[in-house]
Amino acid sequence: MKKIAVLGAGLTGAAAAASLVRQGHQVTVFDKGRAAGGRMSSKRTEQGYLDMGAQYFTARSEAFTQQVKQWLEAGQVELWRCKTALLSDDEGVISLTASEDKQQRFIGIPSMHSPVTALLQDIPLITGCRVLRLDYQQQGWTLHSDTGQDYSDFDAVLLTLPPVQAQQLLKQSGLPELFRSASDVLEPCWAVAVQAQSIPWGDAIFCQHPQLRFISHQQHKTGRSSCYILHFNAAFSALHLEQSADFWFAKATDILQQELGVQGEIRALVAHRWLYASQRDQVPLPGLLALPERPLWAGGDWSYGGRVENAYLAGLSLAQAVLTYAEQQEGTE
Ligand code: FAD
Ligand code: NAI
Numbered sequence: 001m002k003k004i005a006v007l008g009a010g011l012t013g014a015a016a017a018a019s020l021v022r023q024g025h026q027v028t029v030f031d032k033g034r035a036a037g038g039r040m041s042s043k044r045t046e047q048g049y050l051d052m053g054a055q056y057f058t059a060r061s062e063a064f065t066q067q068v069k070q071w072l073e074a075g076q077v078e079l080w081r082c083k084t085a086l087l088s089d090d091e092g093v094i095s096l097t098a099s100e101d102k103q104q105r106f107i108g109i110p111s112m113h114s115p116v117t118a119l120l121q122d123i124p125l126i127t128g129c130r131v132l133r134l135d136y137q138q139q140g141w142t143l144h145s146d147t148g149q150d151y152s153d154f155d156a157v158l159l160t161l162p163p164v165q166a167q168q169l170l171k172q173s174g175l176p177e178l179f180r181s182a183s184d185v186l187e188p189c190w191a192v193a194v195q196a197q198s199i200p201w202g203d204a205i206f207c208q209h210p211q212l213r214f215i216s217h218q219q220h221k222t223g224r225s226s227c228y229i230l231h232f233n234a235a236f237s238a239l240h241l242e243q244s245a246d247f248w249f250a251k252a253t254d255i256l257q258q259e260l261g262v263q264g265e266i267r268a269l270v271a272h273r274w275l276y277a278s279q280r281d282q283v284p285l286p287g288l289l290a291l292p293e294r295p296l297w298a299g300g301d302w303s304y305g306g307r308v309e310n311a312y313l314a315g316l317s318l319a320q321a322v323l324t325y326a327e328q329q330e331g332t333e
Pocket of ligand 1: 007008009010011012013030031032033037038039040052053054055056057058129130131132160161162165169189191231274276277278299300301302306307308309311
């Protein structure tokens with residue numbers, strides 16, 4: 001049995017931890033956030049849960065399809081019966097058209113982080129704990145955190161953090177850097193939640209628009225109320241990265257009123273900045289990364305191309321890397 005520290009309680013970390021625990025290993029998960037979920041987190045508000053990050057997920061691989069089936073059976077996930085539409089801007093002419101397809105899209109119930117929480121059930125999880133530095137000595141890894149507490153004697157460490165954060169941690173620890181250019185992997189996204197009069201546009205609106213990437217209407221999501229979440233695209237989010245929430249509420253209101261004809265009051269709810277949200281196009285996929293001669297691996301959705309499903313698959317691959325290492329160790333003992 002190995003003692004393993006998993007840094008990051010998003011879906012990658014949760015999938016890795018659950019898989020290792022199933023194989024009889026002892027795992028502790030650490031996250032700087034207040035709860036598990038990472039970029040699948042929903043914010044609890046008076047209006048119900050607001051999905052500020054991932055809006056839904058699809059399942060294409062056998063492994064993830066099987067996992068989704070289990071979540072569906074346990075009531076932790078539901079099919080999102082969403083009407084899809086396309087918002088396009090053709091040289092200033094905005095059009096919104098139905099864009100129906102047969103793709104199955106899933107959501108967590110009652111919030112997007114429910115499946116992550118379900119995987120981590122019964123696994124020690126330390127939240128509100130940012131790991132600042134890692135030390136590797138003969139007896140194993142020690143984690144130094146911003147709470148002043150140290151956690152020692154881990155046989156292996158899994159980093160499931162966005163690349164910039166993983167690279168910073170390695171640097172602060174005096175360890176070799178794993179990424180050639182960590183800042184090139186993930187791009188930002190400003191997410192804005194508002195309450196507005198309901199218009200039968202569709203629930204999942206893909207945007208080919210100079211500023212927006214996606215508009216999501218929460219009306220057909222169990223546990224949420226009738227709010228809209230607007231995701232601004234990476235270029236526009238990066239251009240106005242440091243702007244205040246008021247700027248983003250004004251932008252969202254302007255687009256809804258001027259371009260989509262929404263009438264009546266638009267109430268600002270939450271604006272959230274994701275510094276590391278989505279995979280940058282045309283940058284080679286890094287896959288899993290490993291430190292030379294030390295039992296530490298890094299992976300995440302970014303290993304295989306963003307998306308919730310890829311986070312899950314990265315978690316399974318990270319667990320497999322540790323299992324292979326443990327077998328090799330046993331062979332030499
Ligand atoms: P994360 O969820 O980012 O987890 C990493 C965790 O590490 C975080 O919880 C963080 O708090 C923690 N952490 C970081 N540094 C430290 C540290 N030093 N110490 C301790 N903990 C640390 N995907 C889809 O499939 N469908 C969608 O509709 C979709 N929409 C999206 C919309 C937005 C706005 C965003 C941001 C993402 C979206 N995605 C979507 C992508 C999807 O959310 C991600 O692919 C997935 O959630 C990534 O999971 P992860 O575990 O790899 O990383
Ligand atoms: P999917 O198959 O629903 O969508 C993949 C892509 O295909 C969409 O982004 C869209 O461009 C296009 N598309 C699909 N159905 C469409 C339709 N009916 N009409 C018009 N265009 C359509 O889901 P998949 O492959 O699981 O992708 C995950 C989703 O997560 C995508 O929508 C992606 O944009 C989103 N995402 C958002 C991030 C962010 O930062 N906002 C980060 C990572 C993923």
